[in-house]
Amino acid sequence: MLLIALTLITLTGVITAGSVINDRAATRAQHSVELASVYLAAVADLQAEQSLKNEYQLRPGSATSAGHQGATVTLRAALEQVRALGSASDRRRVAAVLADQSKYVAATAALFAAVNRHEPRAVTNQLDATTVVPLLAVMQGQIYPGAIAVRKQALANVTQVRRTGRLVVWFDVATLLVGIATLMLAWRALRRSRLALQTQSDLNRHQALHDVLTGLPNRTLFQDRASQALRATQRTDQQVAIMIIDLDRFKDVNDTLGHQFGDLLLQQVAQRFEASLRGGDSVARLGGDEFAVLLPASNAADAHATAERLVETLTEPFDVRDISLDVDASIGIALAATDEDVDAVVRHADVAMYEAKAHHASVVTYSRRRDANTVTRLAVLGDLRRAIPAGEIVLHYQPKISAMTGELHSVEALVRWEHPTSGLLGPAAFMPVVENTAIVHLLTAEVLRLALSQCRAWLDQGRSIPICVNVSARSLLTKSFPQEVRDLLKLHGVPASLLTLEITESSIMSDPPRAYTIMKDLDAMGVTLSVDDYGTGYSSMARLKALPVKELKIDRRFVMGMAIDERDHFLVQSALDLGHNLGLQVVAEGVEDEWTRDALAAMGCDLLQGYYIQVPGTEAELETWLTGHGMEPVPSAVS
Numbered sequence: 001m002l003l004i005a006l007t008l009i010t011l012t013g014v015i016t017a018g019s020v021i022n023d024r025a026a027t028r029a030q031h032s033v034e035l036a037s038v039y040l041a042a043v044a045d046l047q048a049e050q051s052l053k054n055e056y057q058l059r060p061g062s063a064t065s066a067g068h069q070g071a072t073v074t075l076r077a078a079l080e081q082v083r084a085l086g087s088a089s090d091r092r093r094v095a096a097v098l099a100d101q102s103k104y105v106a107a108t109a110a111l112f113a114a115v116n117r118h119e120p121r122a123v124t125n126q127l128d129a130t131t132v133v134p135l136l137a138v139m140q141g142q143i144y145p146g147a148i149a150v151r152k153q154a155l156a157n158v159t160q161v162r163r164t165g166r167l168v169v170w171f172d173v174a175t176l177l178v179g180i181a182t183l184m185l186a187w188r189a190l191r192r193s194r195l196a197l198q199t200q201s202d203l204n205r206h207q208a209l210h211d212v213l214t215g216l217p218n219r220t221l222f223q224d225r226a227s228q229a230l231r232a233t234q235r236t237d238q239q240v241a242i243m244i245i246d247l248d249r250f251k252d253v254n255d256t257l258g259h260q261f262g263d264l265l266l267q268q269v270a271q272r273f274e275a276s277l278r279g280g281d282s283v284a285r286l287g288g289d290e291f292a293v294l295l296p297a298s299n300a301a302d303a304h305a306t307a308e309r310l311v312e313t314l315t316e317p318f319d320v321r322d323i324s325l326d327v328d329a330s331i332g333i334a335l336a337a338t339d340e341d342v343d344a345v346v347r348h349a350d351v352a353m354y355e356a357k358a359h360h361a362s363v364v365t366y367s368r369r370r371d372a373n374t375v376t377r378l379a380v381l382g383d384l385r386r387a388i389p390a391g392e393i394v395l396h397y398q399p400k401i402s403a404m405t406g407e408l409h410s411v412e413a414l415v416r417w418e419h420p421t422s423g424l425l426g427p428a429a430f431m432p433v434v435e436n437t438a439i440v441h442l443l444t445a446e447v448l449r450l451a452l453s454q455c456r457a458w459l460d461q462g463r464s465i466p467i468c469v470n471v472s473a474r475s476l477l478t479k480s481f482p483q484e485v486r487d488l489l490k491l492h493g494v495p496a497s498l499l500t501l502e503i504t505e506s507s508i509m510s511d512p513p514r515a516y517t518i519m520k521d522l523d524a525m526g527v528t529l530s531v532d533d534y535g536t537g538y539s540s541m542a543r544l545k546a547l548p549v550k551e552l553k554i555d556r557r558f559v560m561g562m563a564i565d566e567r568d569h570f571l572v573q574s575a576l577d578l579g580h581n582l583g584l585q586v587v588a589e590g591v592e593d594e595w596t597r598d599a600l601a602a603m604g605c606d607l608l609q610g611y612y613i614q615v616p617g618t619e620a621e622l623e624t625w626l627t628g629h630g631m632e633p634v635p636s637a638v639s
C-alpha cells in the first residue's frame with residue numbers, strides 16, 4: 001500500500017514539475033514574441049516616418065503630413081510598449097530613441113515648414129542632410145539591433161519551448177510507464193501477500209481443528225461433525241454411531257521404547273484406521289491413545305461390523321524402525337437417539353469402551369441397562385479410596401504348576417474388586433486408571449497384605465505355598481517399597497522366600513537404573529523376582545542378564561497363539577532358550593489346552609499356568625483344586 005501511495009505521489013510530482021517547467025518556458029517565449037512584435041512595430045513606424053518625410057519633400061500635402069504625424073505617434077506608443085515589456089537595456093534604448101525622436105519631430109517640423117515655404121531645395125536638403133537624416137540614422141541604429149536581438153531571443157525561446165515540450169512529453173510517458181510497472185509489481189506483491197495471509201489463516205484453522213501428530217481431526221472438529229450428523233439424522237431414519245477406541249498396549253510401547261516410538265506407532269495406527277473406513281465415516285484422535293470414529297449414517301449391525309474391521313486392521317504387527325510392535329484395541333460403540341447431544345453419546349461410547357476393557361472383549365455396544373453396572377473412569381478413583389477400607393478388594397488365585405510333574409509350585413494372586421453396584425470387576429476395569437495415580441500405592445499395599453495373610457493362613461495349616469503378587473511400575477519405582485515389603489513380611493510372619501513379586505518387563509524398562517536398585521534390595525531380602533509378560537517389553541538380553549531375577553513369564557498371548565501361529569511358537573521357544581541360558585526358571589502362562597501343555601513340557605518349559613490347569617478363583621475354589629491335587633491342610637498343623 002505504501003509503495004502504491006509513494007508511486008502515485010512521485011508520478012503526480014514528476015508530471016506536475018514537467019508541466020510547470022513547460023509553462024514557464026512558454027510564458028518566457030510568449031513574452032519575447034510580444035517584445036519582438038512591438039520592436040517590429042517601432043521599426044515599421046520608423047520606416048514609415050522616413051518614407052513619409054521623403055514623400056513630403058517631393059510632393060507636399062496635408063495627407064502626407066498627417067500620415068507622418070500618425071507615424072510619430074504610433075512610434076512613440078510602440079516605444080512605450082517596448083519600455084513596458086523590455087529589459088533594462090531596452091529601456092535605456094527607448095529613452096535614447098525618445099530623446100532623439102523629440103529632436104527629430106522638431107527637425108521634421110522645420111523641414112516641412114521649409115518645404116511649405118518653397119524654400120530652395122538646397123535649404124531643405126541642407127536641413128535634411130544635417131539634422132533629420134542623421135537623427136533617423138541614429139534612431140534606426142538604436143532600434144534595429146534591439147529588434148534583431150529581441151527577435152533572435154524570441155526565436156530561441158520558441159525553439160526552447162518546443163524542445164522542453166517534447167522532453168516533458170517523453171518524460172511524462174516514461175514516468176507513466178515506470179509508474180504502471182511499479183503499480184503492477186505492487187499489485188502482484190499485494191496479491192501474493194494476501195495469498196500468503198490466506199494460506200496462513202487456512203493453516204491456523206487446520207491446526208486448530210486437527211491433531212498435529214496424526215493429522216486427524218481433533219476433539220473439537222469431531223464434536224462439530226458429530227453434532228452436524230445428529231441434526232441431519234433427525235430427518236432420516238438412520239442412526240449416528242460413535243465409537244471410542246482405546247489402544248490396549250500402547251502405554252507399554254511408550255514406557256519401554258520412549259515417546260518417539262509411541263508417536264510413530266500412533267501415526268501408523270491412524271493411517272490404518274483411516275484406510276479402513278468408508279467415504280462418509282471419519283476418525284479423530286481425542287488425545288493420548290484414544291481415537292473416536294463417527295459413522296453419520298449407520299445402525300447397530302453396521303457399526304459393529306465397522307468396529308470389527310478396525311480391530312482387524314491391528315492384527316498385523318506394526319513395523320516401527322524395524323521393531324515389530326503389537327497393539328490391541330478396545331472399542332465402545334454408542335448409537336445416538338435423536339434427542340441426545342454429542343457429549344452424552346460420547347460418554348456412552350466411553351462407558352462401552354471401559355466395559356470392553358473390563359471383559360477383555362474387543363467391541364462392546366452401549367446399552368442403558370448395562371450402564372448402571374459399569375464403572376466409569378471418574379467414578380473409579382473416588383470409589384477405590386472408599387473400597388479399600390471397606391474390604392471390597394479381594395484376591396483370586398491361580399496355581400502355577402511344574403510342567404514335568406504337575407505338582408503345585410506356587411499361587412498367583414490376582415486382584416478383584418467386589419463393586420457394590422457393578423459386581424465383580426477384573427483389574428482391566430480399574431488398573432489402567434489407578435496405575436496413573438498415587439492410589440496405586442494403597443492398592444499394592446492392600447493386595448500384599450491380603451496375599452501375605454493368605455500365605456500366613458496356609459502356613460498355619462501346615463502348607464508352605466509360595467505366593468506371587470503383581471507389582472505396578474509406580475509402586476516398584478518408589479524408594480520406600482522394599483522397606484514396606486520387609487515390614488509386611490515381618491508383620492505376617494512370612495519368610496521372604498515364600499514371596500514372589502511379578503514385575504512387568506515394561507515397568508522395569510520405564511526407568512531401568514532405578515528399578516535395578518530397588519530390585520537389588522528386594523533380592524537381597526530373599527524375595528523372588530519374576531519378569532512378567534515377557535516378550536512384550538522389548539528388553540535386551542544384556543539388560544535381563546544384569547537384573548536380579550529368577551523367573552521369566554512368557555506373555556500369555558504368545559502361549560495362547562503358539563498352536564496356530566508359527567511366529568508365536570518361535571517366540572515361546574526363543575524365550576525359553578533365553579531364560580534357560582540366563583539360568584532362569586521359565587513360566588508359560590495362558591495354557592488353555594492339552595496340546596499347548598504337552599508342547600510346552602516337551603520344549604522344556606519349567607512351570608505352567610492357565611485356564612487348562614485352573615482358572616483363577618476364590619480362596620475356596622483354590623482350596624477345592626488343592627484338595628483334588630493331594631494338598632489338603634495338614635491336620636496336625638491346624639489347631
Ligand code: C2E
Pocket residue numbers: 398413414415426427428431444447469470471472502532533556589590591592609610611612616
Ligand atoms: P498377569 O499378571 O499376566 O495375570 C495373568 C492374567 O491372565 C490374569 O488376568 C488371568 O486371569 C489371566 N489368565 C490366566 N490364565 C489364562 C488363560 O489360560 N487364558 C487367558 N486368556 N487368560 C488367562 P487378570 O486377573 O484379569 O489380570 C490381568 C492383569 O492385571 C494381570 O496380568 C496383571 O498384570 C494385572 N494384575 C492383576 N492383579 C494385580 C495386582 O494385584 N496388582 C497389579 N499391579 N496388577 C495386577
Ligand code: CA
Pocket residue numbers: 412470502532
Ligand atoms: Ca502376573
Ligand code: CA
Pocket residue numbers: 532533553555556589
Ligand atoms: Ca503375565
